[in-house]
Amino acid sequence: MKTWLITGCSTGLGRQLAQAVAGRGDRLVATARNAETLRELCESYPDTVRAVSLDVTRPGDAAAAVALAESAFGGLDVLVNNAGFGFIGAIEETEPSEYRPVFEANVFGLIETTRAALPALRRRRGACVVNLSSGAGIAGAAGSGFYNATKFAVEGLSEALAQELRPLGLNVIIVEPGPFRTEFLGRSLAVAAREIPAYEETSGRRRQYRQTNDGRQAGDPAKAVAVMLQAIDAERPPLHFPIGPVAHRIAETKLEAFRADIDAWRALSIATDFDAPSRRAAS
Template sequence: MKTWLITGCSSGLGQRLAEAVAARGDRLVATARSTDSLLPLSERYPETVRSISLDVTRAGDAAKAVALAKRAFGGLDVLVNNAGFGFIGAIEEAEPDEYRPMFEANVFGLIETTRAALPALRERPGARLVNLSSGAGIAGSAGFGFYNATKFAVEGLSEALAQELAPLGLKVIIVEPGPFRTEFLGRSMATAAREIDAYAETVRARRRYRETNDGRQAGDPDKAVAVMLQAIDAEHPPLHLPIGPRAHAIAERKLDAFRADIAAWRDISIATDFGAPT
């Protein structure tokens, strides 16, 4: 039986994961900015589920959630950094007061929650640290540049953490889902207020994608959660876990393009050491 702390349990994959964790009998500290949405879950599982308000951008909230896990269940085995939101808009279109809050939640909030939980996780050999990235964390695309930047940050941070924590027996998993039928394109996606005509061919299509695909995504979130649980339970979990055909296609295209660039410029770009022929 594991003890979990999951951020962003009010909706989306966080909510589905929290429900699955509770249903299988594990202990859970479920968190969201408002605990109202968490009451049904804690009432169904009063012995194994606790809920607490956690705004990842508010100092001290994460430490209180970790303290609750230790007080109620004696420790912490799995942290899932799921809280966050998306943003659509060209780099030139967006204003700081539109995109900076996303960095506070997706990057700095994740960092501070992780830092608060690591002392407890280090007490449990075999503990898991799970960071929700995205297909947008694998490759950038027009209209999602700021969101890409937050998820690229999560990827780099997670890869470094994996190396730091490996000697301690802790495993890091970066979950990279494609589009799944959650509220992500609705309540969890912000949009730049300004539109610049010069970006009509590239970015405007992304805005329309949100409007036409919200609630119609091909991915089944319960199946995504099942994959996540299998990876977290595995003795040797993957560092990178793309989920869904779209995420895998993004990863494969990125790898192919990366290899092509490296091969095309290899001879020129490696001849840079002192004494190397030019």
């Protein structure tokens, strides 16, 4: 039986994961900015689920949630950093007041929640940090640059964290979902207020995608959660874990393009070291 702390449990994959974790009998500290949204979950599992308000951008909230896990259940085995939101807008279209909050939630909130949980996690060998990235954390796309940037940050941070925690017997998993039928394209997605006509064929298409695909995504959230649980429970969990055919296609396309650039420019781009001293100069 594991003890979990999951952020962003009010909707989407966070909600699905919280229900699955509770349903299989694990202990759970479920969090949301408004803990009242988790009342039904707590009432269904009064012995094993606790709910607490956690805004990842508010100092002290994460530490209080970790303290609850330790006081109520004696420790912490799995942290899932799920809270965050998406954003659409071309780089030029977007104001700092629009894009900075995305970084505060998706990057700095994740960092502070992780830092608060690590002392408790280090006391449980085999504990795990699960960071929700996205297919957007694998490859950039027009109209999603700021969201891409936050998820790229999550990827780099997680890779470094994995190297720091592996010798301590802890695991890190970067979950990289494609499109799933959650509220992500609805209430969990912000859009730049300004539209510049020059970007109609790039970021404009991303705006249109949001309007035409909300609630029609092919991915089943319940199936996503099921495979996440298998990865988290695995003896040797993956570091990178793309979920769904779209995420796999993004990853494969990125790898192919990256390899093509490396191969095409290898001879020129590696010839950058100082010239080796000649034998005559050495003698």
